[in-house]
Every structure is written in C-alpha cells, then in structure tokens.
Amino acid sequence: MQQSGKIKVAVIGPGNIGSDLMYKILRSPVLEMALMTGIVESEGIRRAAGLGIPVSTEGVAAVVRNPEIKLAFDATSASAHEKFDAPALSKAGIVAIDLTPAAVGPYCVPCVNLEQLMHEPNVNMVTCGGQATIPIVHAVHSVAGVEYAEIVAAIASRSAGPGTRANMDEFTETTSRAIEVVGKAKKGKAIIVLNPAEPPINMTDTVMIRVSDTSVPFETIRDSILDIVSQVQLYVPGYRLRVPPQMDGDKVSVVVQVEGQGDFLPTFAGNLDIINAAAIATAERIARNMLKGGAKG
Amino acid sequence: MSNQKLNIVDTTLRDGSHAVRHSFSVKQTSDIAARLEKCGLPIIEVSHGDGLGGSSYTYGFSKEDPFSLIEAAAKVVSRAKIAVLLLPGIGTISDMKHAKDCGASVVRVATHVTEADVSAQHINAAKQMGYMAVGFLMMVHMLEPEKIAEQAKKMESYGADYINLADSAGALLPDQVKARIEAVRAAVKIPVGFHAHNNLSLAVANSLSAIDAGASYIDATLRGLGAGAGNTQLEVLSGVLERKGIETGLDFYGLIDASEQVVAPIMLRPQVIDGGSLMLGYAGVYSSFLLHVYTAAEKFHLEPRDILVEVGKRKMIGGQEDLIIDVAYTLAKGKQRG
Numbered sequence: 001m002q003q004s005g006k007i008k009v010a011v012i013g014p015g016n017i018g019s020d021l022m023y024k025i026l027r028s029p030v031l032e033m034a035l036m037t038g039i040v041e042s043e044g045i046r047r048a049a050g051l052g053i054p055v056s057t058e059g060v061a062a063v064v065r066n067p068e069i070k071l072a073f074d075a076t077s078a079s080a081h082e083k084f085d086a087p088a089l090s091k092a093g094i095v096a097i098d099l100t101p102a103a104v105g106p107y108c109v110p111c112v113n114l115e116q117l118m119h120e121p122n123v124n125m126v127t128c129g130g131q132a133t134i135p136i137v138h139a140v141h142s143v144a145g146v147e148y149a150e151i152v153a154a155i156a157s158r159s160a161g162p163g164t165r166a167n168m169d170e171f172t173e174t175t176s177r178a179i180e181v182v183g184k185a186k187k188g189k190a191i192i193v194l195n196p197a198e199p200p201i202n203m204t205d206t207v208m209i210r211v212s213d214t215s216v217p218f219e220t221i222r223d224s225i226l227d228i229v230s231q232v233q234l235y236v237p238g239y240r241l242r243v244p245p246q247m248d249g250d251k252v253s254v255v256v257q258v259e260g261q262g263d264f265l266p267t268f269a270g271n272l273d274i275i276n277a278a279a280i281a282t283a284e285r286i287a288r289n290m291l292k293g294g295a296k297g
Numbered sequence: 298m299s300n301q302k303l304n305i306v307d308t309t310l311r312d313g314s315h316a317v318r319h320s321f322s323v324k325q326t327s328d329i330a331a332r333l334e335k336c337g338l339p340i341i342e343v344s345h346g347d348g349l350g351g352s353s354y355t356y357g358f359s360k361e362d363p364f365s366l367i368e369a370a371a372k373v374v375s376r377a378k379i380a381v382l383l384l385p386g387i388g389t390i391s392d393m394k395h396a397k398d399c400g401a402s403v404v405r406v407a408t409h410v411t412e413a414d415v416s417a418q419h420i421n422a423a424k425q426m427g428y429m430a431v432g433f434l435m436m437v438h439m440l441e442p443e444k445i446a447e448q449a450k451k452m453e454s455y456g457a458d459y460i461n462l463a464d465s466a467g468a469l470l471p472d473q474v475k476a477r478i479e480a481v482r483a484a485v486k487i488p489v490g491f492h493a494h495n496n497l498s499l500a501v502a503n504s505l506s507a508i509d510a511g512a513s514y515i516d517a518t519l520r521g522l523g524a525g526a527g528n529t530q531l532e533v534l535s536g537v538l539e540r541k542g543i544e545t546g547l548d549f550y551g552l553i554d555a556s557e558q559v560v561a562p563i564m565l566r567p568q569v570i571d572g573g574s575l576m577l578g579y580a581g582v583y584s585s586f587l588l589h590v591y592t593a594a595e596k597f598h599l600e601p602r603d604i605l606v607e608v609g610k611r612k613m614i615g616g617q618e619d620l621i622i623d624v625a626y627t628l629a630k631g632k633q634r635g
Contacts (some may be wrong), residue, residue, distance in 0.1 A: 150354045157412060165414045168385040189353060194388040197409040197612035206619035208354040243626045249504040250353065253625050 007287035009102035009262030010032035010063045016045025023263035030287045037062045060085045064092035071095045076267045078102040080254045096122040101170040107178045109134045111231040126178040128271035129153030131278045136209045139228035145212030149185035156200035159269035203258045203270035218247045235281035307564030308342040315346035320360040323369045330370035330503030332555035336548040342380040343370045349388030371400025390422045407433035414450035420455040432457035438468040442480030449481045459488040461563025467494030467578040472504035478510035490514025493529045498527040519560045526574035564595045580609035593625040
C-alpha cells in the first residue's frame with residue numbers, strides 16, 4: 001500500500017522517557033516529531049531544540065494549539081495526565097498514548113490487544129514489567145487457561161527514575177491489574193526489585209504461571225510462548241528468553257530479558273526501552289490506519 | 298552504650314517463618330505470641346518472611362492466610378505491640394491498611410541498603426495511619442558506614458521512628474557492626490537497631506557489639522529460628538545480657554521454656570550452621586536464599602555451594618529469589634557443554 005506522508009506527533013514530558021521516545025520517533029517511517037513540550041526550560045527541551053524540533057514550555061496547551069498534530073505521547077506523571085493532558089487532548093481530538101500509570105484509557109499490550117484498540121482516543125501502556133510479561137501470560141491463557149500469574153521485574157537501580165522510586169505501589173498495582181485484564185489471568189501478582197549492582201544489570205523478568213487445564217501438553221504451552229516471544233521481538237528487538245519455558249506440575253516458568261536499543265538511555269535500561277518501543281508500535285499502527293483512512297476519504 | 302532503654306524485638310514469627318517454609322498455623326502463632334508477651338517482649342513481628350505480600354511462588358506461599366496470623370497474634374497480647382515487615386515492591390500500602398485492621402501497630406519498611414528512597418511512600422503512609430514506622434536497611438555489609446548513614450538520614454526525613462540495620466547475609470564481623478551503628482547514630486537523632494544472622498556464628502557477639510555502639514533495638518528469635526543459620530537466639534541473648542548486667546525486662550527462664558516447648562517441636566530442621574549457611578556469610582549472600590538454593594540444586598543436580606558463589610558474584614540482592622533458577626539453569630547448561 002502506498003503511504004502518503006507521515007502523521008505529526010507530540011511528546012509531552014522531556015525527561016528520560018520523553019527523550020528516548022523522541023529518538024525512536026525520528027527513526028519512524030510513519031511518525032513525524034512535530035513538538036517536544038514540557039512545563040519548564042530543561043535539558044530535554046534544549047536537546048530537542050538542538051535537533052531542530054519545535055519546542056515549548058507550555059505543556060499540553062502547545063499541543064492542542066497545533067491543528068496538524070494527530071497523536072501525542074504523554075510521558076509526564078499520572079496526576080498530570082489525569083488532570084490536564086488527557087482532558088485537553090480528548091477535547092482537541094488528539095489520540096493520547098499514555099505512558100504514565102494513570103490509565104485513563106484501556107491498557108494496551110501491542111501483540112495482545114492493539115487491534116481492538118485502534119479507534120480508542122486514549123490508550124495506556126501499562127508498565128515496563130507489564131509489557132515484558134503480559135504477552136507470556138496471554139500466550140499460556142490462550143492454550144491452557146491461567147489460574148494465577150506472578151511476575152518479578154528486576155531492573156537496574158540507575159534505570160529507575162525518581163517517579164518510579166517515589167511510587168512503587170503504582171508499578172505493582174497497575175501491573176497486577178493488567179495481568180488480569182489483558183493477560184486474562186484469574187489472579188495476577190507483580191513484584192519489582194531495584195538492583196544497584198555495577199555494572200548495571202539488564203532488565204530481567206520472571207513469569208510464573210499456574211495453568212487451569214493441566215491436560216494440555218507442555219509442548220503446546222511452550223510453542224505458544226515461543227510464538228508470542230517472536231511477535232514481541234518484532235517491535236522490541238532486545239527482547240529474549242533467558243531461561244526457556246520450564247514445567248513443574250501445574251506451574252510454568254519463564255525468564256525473559258530486555259536489552260535496550262540504546263537510543264537515548266544506556267542498553268541496560270531495557271525497562272524504559274520496552275515501554276517506549278511498545279508505545280511507538282502502538283502509535284505507528286494507529287498512524288497507518290489514519291493514513292489509510294485519509295487516502296480513502 | 299547509650300542511655301536509652303534496650304528494646305528486644307522478637308521476629309520468630311517473621312524471620313523464623315523462612316525456616317519453617319512459611320507454614321506457621323494460627324494455633325502455633327497464638328502459642329508463640331502468648332509466650333513472648335508473657336516473657337516481656339515489647340515488640341513481636343508477625344509476617345511472611347518476605348513481609349506483607351510475600352506469599353508467592355517466588356518466596357514461597359504461606360500455608361495459612363498471613364493476615365489471619367497477624368490477627369491471631371494481636372488477640373493474645375495486651376502490652377506487646379505487633380509489628381509487620383513491608384518491602385516496597387512486594388507489599389503495598391493497601392496491605393499495610395489491612396494489617397492495621399488486623400491489629401498491627403508497628404511497620405518495618407525494608408529496602409536494600411542503597412535504595413532508601415523507595416521507602417518514602419510507605420513510611421509517609423504508615424505515619425498517617427498512626428503506625429510506629431521503622432526504616433529497615435538490608436544487606437548492610439555491602440556498603441561503607443558513611444554511605445549507610447546517608448541512607449538512614451533519608452528514612453529519618455520520611456518520618457521513621459527508628460532505623461534498623463540488618464546484616465541480612467550474616468557476613469559482618471563485630472568491629473564492622475560497631476562502625477556501622479556508630480556512623481548511623483552520629484547522623485540521625487532517632488534510635489538505631491540491629492538485626493543479625495548467625496551464618497558466621499557471630500549473631501550474639503554482633504548484637505553485643507551493636508549494643509556497645511549504642512543500638513537500642515535488637516532483633517532476636519526463639520531458638521534462633523530464621524533464614525540461613527538463623528538470627529540472634531533470643532533466650533541466649535537474654536541470658537548473656539543478664540550476665541552483662543544490662544536490663545532487658547525479659548524472663549530468661551520463660552524464654553528457655555518457650556523455645557523448648559513451643560518452638561523446637563515445630564522446626565523442620567535443626568537451626569545449625571551447615572555448609573550452605575556458612576557459605577552465605579562467607580560469600581555475603583542474602584540469608585533467605587538458602588532453602589531456595591537447596592531446591593534448585595536438587596532440581597538441576599548441582600552443588601548448593603556452586604550456586605551460592607555464583608549468586609554472590611552476580612550481586613543479587615534480597616527479593617531476587619526468582620533468579621536462583623536462572624543461575625542454576627545457566628550453571629547446569631555450562632556443565633552439560635563441558
């Protein structure tokens with residue numbers, strides 16, 4: 001299919017996540033980095049300006065003023081998204097890709113449910129740990145059902161920003177809920193550990209699942225997991241199995257690891273890379289749909 | 298020695314939970330808590346070994362609902378306060394609320410020694426709920442005294458009522474304990490406590506060293522029940538402090554009886570320093586890993602010692618029990634190739 005042009009997008013919040021998103025957008029065949037906006041003059045704003053990208057310190061107001069922007073990534077905080085950004089974007093008809101734990105819109109894990117969310121005005125990217133583990137939970141659910149799924153996300157201390165540190169419960173609670181809502185586990189539990197080891201560790205996630213139907217052969221479960229892993233790899237190149245699926249009675253366990261692409265953050269920050277890569281995959285899918293619709297209309 | 302009164306904090310029903318693979322029943326909990334109350338313990342900690350929310354595949358499932366155990370202990374005490382442990386990232390504020398409703402009035406918020414800032418949210422919430430809040434720093438052997446003091450100051454600024462330093466790997470020697478307690482005491486205005494593990498057979502000696510350096514809260518367990526080679530043995534500490542002429546208000550004979558009559562019969566294995574627990578102290582590995590390492594060694598046909606050394610090399614910290622499988626799998630794969 002012929003694609004005419006690109007969809008103009010904005011990034012709200014020029015911190016670590018926002019800057020990394022910017023570099024990923026600059027590489028995208030369908031997204032155009034039309035604005036980086038924050039609420040104060042900052043290093044992130046200067047970095048974007050240095051790359052010739054339009055910048056603003058008026059936050060979401062600068063996004064909604066620009067009629068050409070169709071899509072905005074929000075990398076601020078849950079409260080900023082909920083109180084200011086989400087309502088303003090919604091009013092302006094701009095699709096919001098929410099990287100905060102606010103979850104105003106439905107949770108999105110691209111390889112699991114993106115196709116159902118194509119026309120949502122606001123989608124939430126869950127958490128880094130959720131993006132790394134929910135595909136596996138869902139893969140097991142689709143062949144054997146999941147009674148209980150537990151995940152442990154270990155990330156390097158240096159890749160956990162002040163926002164994560166000040167609100168660990170947001171991670172555990174959001175991830176547990178999304179394991180149930182998107183992964184379809186009857187019960188979900190999430191644990192996060194910050195490891196200060198030097199050199200920093202790559203993000204590592206363990207997934208442990210109690211299956212509902214123990215008559216399903218292990219090979220079927222394993223193949224379903226291997227299949228979803230290759231689907232995640234399509235948009236997260238550094239995603240890989242560290243310990244392949246193991247079965248112990250009714251328990252399936254897997255260890256995955258994410259090496260970041262090193263766009264803005266070091267490669268050990270796989271946690272930030274995977275949530276951003278998932279957000280870009282989501283935005284590109286929605287953008288392609290917009291471009292197709294535009295051609296038709 | 299400080300002028301502050303010495304408080305012995307019992308953690309048989311929390312750290313001791315590791316040693317019985319989190320199998321404490323409501324009846325066992327009531328019996329132990331009632332004895333501890335009678336023997337004059339001011340604070341009794343009751344939780345899954347890894348704190349609120351710890352019941353899981355990763356750390357082991359509790360045999361009974363952990364909140365019903367807190368409730369059972371709270372019912373049989375009048376003077377003693379019931380404490381719970383909470384590791385941010387595992388337990389949540391909603392768990393803390395639930396524990397409060399079950400009768401807990403002290404929460405010890407534990408982080409790895411370099412990560413005190415993840416406790417701000419929980420210490421703040423604890424104070425708002427009317428809890429006595431304790432800032433609990435784990436694996437203190439991994440950091441120099443001055444840097445530990447900086448972390449302790451953060452917890453003090455969030456509202457902690459005292460700071461507890463935990464030698465979670467049982468790796469410290471008495472002079473290293475002294476240096477750490479002194480550095481933290483010099484940095485904060487609130488009291489300081491100490492939590493030992495007996496992996497190098499130094500739990501009582503290290504506790505004495507902490508008291509000499511001014512610690513006023515000391516953790517101990519009946520029979521020494523706890524992760525790795527266990528904790529400071531409560532009845533022994535009580536006798537030693539009496540010999541030293543330090544007032545504790547504890548009933549020495551009562552504790553010996555409780556240990557013999559109530560705790561000994563429910564132990565799964567004797568609380569001794571076996572090869573594995575000695576290696577924990579020697580290699581500086583989190584004590585709660587021990588039983589998980591034994592399980593993984595059996596599954597992958599490895600020597601527990603080899604797994605422990607590799608875990609130490611990878612600098613795995615408290616809470617990373619899940620990755621013991623990763624280490625064992627990698628070692629087993631390497632062996633197959635060789």
